[in-house]
Amino acid sequence: MLHRVFNMKKISVLLLLLACSAFATPWLGATFKRVTHENHLALRIIGVHPESGCFTAGVVADDLVVGIQGKVLTDISQVQEAVSKGKAGQVIKVDVVRGDKKLNLKVKLTDRPDDISNLTGSAIGSKIAKFGENFYQNGNKRQEKPKATLLDFWATWCGPCRKTLPVLASVYNKHAKDGLEIIGISNEDLKTLNAFYGQHASPYPLYRDASQDLWRRYGIRAVPTLMLLDQNGYIKQVWSGAPSEAMVEKLVLEVIQEAR
Template sequence: MDLAASRRGRAWRALFAATLVTLAGAALVGGASDASAEQMSRRAWLGVELAPGPAGGVIAKHVVTSSPAAKAGMVDGDLLVAADGVPLEDPKQLIARVALAGPGNVVNLRIRRGGRERDVAPTLAPFPGRDQILRLDKVGTRAPDLKALVTVSGTVPATVGALRGNVVLLDFWATWCAPCRLMAPQLSKWHATYAAQGLRVVGVTSDNVGVATKTAQALAMRYAVASDAAEATSAAYGVSALPTMFVIDKKGIIREVLVGYDPSRHAQIEKLLQALLAEPAP
């Protein structure tokens, strides 16, 4: 379920979709679903979250790991000053340029970093889909810290560091999200089966404590539940759809991401949990 369908607007996330995803040439805002595989293959992807520069140009707020931009040497904070020789003043210019170029083609970018300018030439890739973008960006990286979580039930860690030595399932959910409700029994089952071996399951919801408490009780959530009403932790993890679950190993590295409710992948996730639990403590 798309977070944009929530009763609360998420302006920053709409901007993220409209810049990071629209670099494929078509907007993904509101409740729009991912395009078909054929449509996605025709959309070009650069892999950068954009923002207007303070005095001209376009800021690369975030460069997705393993994206065309990252492979070309771009990093967070780069100022893009021109694309194919055309000065950039607005993110929409680059979005249009990428859409026009298409997958497999090169966009010549001039960037400024540390007061020096350089040229990069990323080869645009077919748009991989938002779920795969999240996997590319997060799998293999250190889990971001937990921010401003309020305990709803169970023992909620104050930081990701407090979970070091445990395998962690971090599940982002909300009361209004029907697939999230379907996921809860499976999370409770994994908690019951593997908690004694070192698995920690933490459900993070955008609901306030009162609403979350009622839902956690109604769904018999046996694992820790926290309220992320300000959505600071959701933002840190780049969550744009619910449910989204991160598998984190004992060293604090994200090893897998599951977006949506997909029972066909549960056996794969459980096998991964067993393998990670068998690894030695750091």
């Protein structure tokens, strides 16, 4: 049974990022939810990243964004277009209502930091940390530029993990040629992992997170936990529990298609 699924569509706040890719650069660096103000669309600011142009310009929680580039906000695509046509260092004009005041702020686009979990409260949207040299099996199968990457945080003693392994192996065997990479990540001792591999060989790379850096960084508290990354290494979805093969295949193919 699938216990938890988190993705950008299910999170109540959206990132003020670039239009063509939810996790691309540059960005404004705030989260918001859609509301109505004086019969028009407005974006109520939920949070502001401390390394963003919004923070520097003085945007704060509960501000209402009502205009962009001198035009009344009527559709979220106006924000996306303004950002997508810009680059880091460029200034975007943002009209904000704060209480009974209307402010005309100049927000400088910035490069998007890899870790935005302090803004979203989730690993989603952050860029996965680089792997070390601790691939204990199939490290030579790493892809240089995968179109989608699925990370499986698992343990040899975990029943649902064992149920998930053949599902992932099947999806990998079908779609590795299409740009899918799967990496199994465990924090157990090498003797235990190699003994398990001897009885349950995996076709995809396996990584030993001996220091548990990845587990702590992304708050992994249950196994199996799976993370789906886009072609740039940004986390798009996170879920725990043993998924069906049909579900895994559907999700990874969506990401692969986006990369084409």
